[in-house]
Amino acid sequence: MSARSQSPSEVVVSPHVSVLLEEAVAALAIKPNGIYVDGTFGRGGHSRKILEQLGADGRLLGLDRDLAAVSAARSIQDPRFSIHHHHFSELGEVLRAQDIQQVDGVLLDLGISSPQIDEGERGFSFRFDGPLDMRMDQSRGQTAAEFLAEASEQQLTGVIKEYGEERFAKQVARAIVAARTGGDALTTTGQLAKVVAGAxxxxxxxxxxxxxxxxxxxxxxxxxxxxxxxxxxxxxDALAPGGRLAVISFHSLEDRIVKRFVRSEQDRDDLPANFPVLAKDLPQPRMMAVGKPIKPSAAEIKRNPRSRSAVLRVAERTEVA
Structure with missing residues (x-):
């Protein structure tokens, strides 16, 4: 694809502030003619930075489940770039549809984006009294209001405790059930926030x-x-040998999954220490961690307080099949 169609200065600038922008793109070790995937396009900060470093034959695929993000991506008029309305768990499917066998890097910027938080009608934030939606992909799935209307107290307790690490999960669940039993339907963020605060x-x-x-x-x-x-x-599976995976997470539940996955691929030998086998016959690592986890600088946190919990982990695909 041609780099001549759009220079960096012509790229539309997004008001969304991408976290660890320089660090994440640097971690990918961009090859000018490489193929890259931004699995969480958002408002395109990372994608635009990657495009700046790609050459004429480079290629970038953007994925996002949010239709608003997909719409924003269409402002990038660059033949090296394509946007795909898919969950990133459908990465393999997208690559097969594009007849791509291997890529040189994948970037995942997890969690929720600033536009999603700041748009009250999306229902992600209690700062605005909007409808209780909370779906990143509004084209499918159950809304928060629908879930709260039918979930049992036990199920609510489990969700709030496991995913929110809320020590008062049982009290909150009980309050939600009591509110709907009393005829108070929870359909807005303000209503839910009030019930939770009281519990x-x-x-x-x-x-x-x-x-x-x-x-x-x-x-x-x-x-x-x-x-x-x-x-x-x-x-x-998609990364070529030497290809990089860069993942930005924002809370311990996400970071733990990434850390354990890389470690499991790096330390494939789970045999006892004195097991009689030659080193050459042991399973070889398919992925190696690159450096230590990277966190935002004090200056970035000051500019963008939402970055304070971010952690970037980087891993590289080895030559092992």
Whole structure:
């Protein structure tokens, strides 16, 4: 594909601030003629940076489940770039449809994007009184309001505790069930936030009592951890030898999955220490971690407070099949 059709100065600038922008793209070690995947296009900050470093024969595929992000991606008029309305767990399917056997790098910027948070009608934030939707892909799936209307107290407790790490999960679940039993349908973010606040006796300083519950519902409804667990093996299979995987996570549940996956591929020898086998006969690692986890600088956190919990992990595909 030709690099001449769009110079960096002609790229449409997004108001969304990409976290660890320079570090994540540098971690991919861009080859000018390489093929790359931005599995979480968002508003395109990382994609635009990758395009700046690609040559005329380079190629970038963007994926996003959010139709608003897909619409924003269409502002990039560059033949080296294509956008695909897919969950990133469908990476293998997208690559097969494009007849791509191997790629040189995959970037995943996990979690929720600033536009999703800041658009009240999406229902992700209790800062706005909007409809309780919370779906990243509004073309399919159950809304938060629909889930809250039918989930049992036990199921609610499990979701809020597991995905929100909320120690008052049982109290919150009980309050939600009591509210709907009393005829108060929870259809807006404001209604849910009020119920949660009334159920939690104590919160950490500076944190809204609804924070963990909203996080839990969002992660559960969008199957974010399941999506991540599904895509990581596909990334490994798709990467060419020397290809890089760069993953930015924003909370411990995501980061733990990434860390364990890379470690499991790096440390494939799970035999006892004194097991009688030659080193050459042991399973060889298919992926190796590159450097230590990278966190935002103090300057970036000051510019963009939402970056404070971000962690970037990088791994490289080895020559082993």
């Amino acid at each position: 939690i006796p104590k919160v950490e300083p500076g944190q809204d009592p609804a924070t963990r519950t909203f996080q839990a519902l969002r992660i559960f409804l969008n199957q974010e951890l399941e999506e991540l667990s599904l895509v990581l093996p596909q990334c490994l």
